[in-house]
Amino acid sequence: MSSSIPDNPVSSSSKRECRCLPLVIVEGFLGRTGTTIWGDFQRYLGWECNDCRREVIFSSTGPVSSLHDRACELYYSLVGGIVDYGEEHSRIHGHARYGRTYSEGLYPGWSTEKPLHFLGHSVGGLTIVKLQHLLKYGHFGPCAHPDMIRSVNSISSPFRGTQVVYVLGERTDDAPRIRPFSWGSLLSKAVHLISFMSPLLPETFDLHTESRAMSYHETSFVSLLKQLWKSDWAESKDATPYDVTFESAEERESTSEGTVNPRTFYRSHATYITDVTKDSNIHSPPAFLLFLTPLFFMAQAIASFDFSSLKHAPSFLRPLLGASVDIEHGLLTEVSTNDLRANDGVVPVFSQWHPRSCSTTNCQHSKSKSSPVPGIWYVEELPHTHHLSLVPLWTSSSGQRRYWIKLGRWLREVESHCT
Numbered sequence: 001m002s003s004s005i006p007d008n009p010v011s012s013s014s015k016r017e018c019r020c021l022p023l024v025i026v027e028g029f030l031g032r033t034g035t036t037i038w039g040d041f042q043r044y045l046g047w048e049c050n051d052c053r054r055e056v057i058f059s060s061t062g063p064v065s066s067l068h069d070r071a072c073e074l075y076y077s078l079v080g081g082i083v084d085y086g087e088e089h090s091r092i093h094g095h096a097r098y099g100r101t102y103s104e105g106l107y108p109g110w111s112t113e114k115p116l117h118f119l120g121h122s123v124g125g126l127t128i129v130k131l132q133h134l135l136k137y138g139h140f141g142p143c144a145h146p147d148m149i150r151s152v153n154s155i156s157s158p159f160r161g162t163q164v165v166y167v168l169g170e171r172t173d174d175a176p177r178i179r180p181f182s183w184g185s186l187l188s189k190a191v192h193l194i195s196f197m198s199p200l201l202p203e204t205f206d207l208h209t210e211s212r213a214m215s216y217h218e219t220s221f222v223s224l225l226k227q228l229w230k231s232d233w234a235e236s237k238d239a240t241p242y243d244v245t246f247e248s249a250e251e252r253e254s255t256s257e258g259t260v261n262p263r264t265f266y267r268s269h270a271t272y273i274t275d276v277t278k279d280s281n282i283h284s285p286p287a288f289l290l291f292l293t294p295l296f297f298m299a300q301a302i303a304s305f306d307f308s309s310l311k312h313a314p315s316f317l318r319p320l321l322g323a324s325v326d327i328e329h330g331l332l333t334e335v336s337t338n339d340l341r342a343n344d345g346v347v348p349v350f351s352q353w354h355p356r357s358c359s360t361t362n363c364q365h366s367k368s369k370s371s372p373v374p375g376i377w378y379v380e381e382l383p384h385t386h387h388l389s390l391v392p393l394w395t396s397s398s399g400q401r402r403y404w405i406k407l408g409r410w411l412r413e414v415e416s417h418c419t
Helices: 067-079 087-093 123-136 183-196 221-229 246-254 287-303 337-341 349-353 398-418
Strands: 023-026 056-058 081-084 098-102 116-121 149-155 265-272 377-383
Touching: 023 067, 023 123, 067 081, 067 098, 067 123, 116 123, 116 398, 123 149, 149 398, 183 221, 265 349, 265 398, 337 349, 349 377
Parallel strands: 023 056, 023 116, 116 149, 149 265, 265 377
Antiparallel strands: 081 098
């Protein structure tokens, strides 16, 4: 392949049988755009695939649902049926066990014989990992199996948490409580207002909150006012904001969530836009990021975050915070201070690598020229790249075109390995 990235890729004139498996895309927090802004990436995804256009499925998950609830919604949106969050989970977190009904799944034949590739952006990557964990432990019944996921690709996913959730309002001393008048508090109020009015709003504003009875059909105006004062959803452990705290990441890892499946292929792209300034060790975003003002200021806040403010510092951060550690128990020691500070405006680099520490994960942190191998988590770091550079907003940049061409090639290598 030439090193240049084509503006208008065309397939070779030769033809061969297409054996491409569908690719399921799982969007991140507040993601509800689908093909609206993702653009025509498919022609680059199939650039080298000789007259083939791989099927791409945009999954249906709640934009603000917790990882557990998103994983359940993802599963049933694919196979069809009534979303079942599980009896125990629903009881513990105080919402209905069942959600919406998918009369027809997006891929009803999903099985170990007809597996799927998955791509997750941001929280979408964590959702896929949670789904495979639930598949492994029988949440969806005996017929569901983790081998149904052929490959996992992630972009900018906060597998091990992110400072930005504390910057926006999560309390460092008492998560999942939220600081009043913070951005997180304002967001929770917006979620309640949109959910309350959802029967009257376009589908774009569908937040999948029916299991929590938040619309005016199911709750009173007085109840709404109480939730606007203190949100049972936002200040619970069954919400996305808490899921991306360091504390929650450690809780997930303690249950073996994120352990690689020996027959699944894994790859992550860790993005960062900050760099160390001259004559200092301070990470800063470039000035041009001011055009995306929220990302600029969040990148600064992540780089300067005071980790000593965390009341319950997770074990994988303690080596960097000066606490005594027991290396014999596999606590993370390979993360440098730079990896904690370098970020893409939303997530620090080290958190984007993969779930769990390198000492407990079979991982490879370098560009590999060999064919991918199942059970190994491949990590590629992308400098000069912010949280929204690759997806979801399509600008047809050389970086985006290069990413999708390389992804298409990698998926075909995976499929060749399995034939």
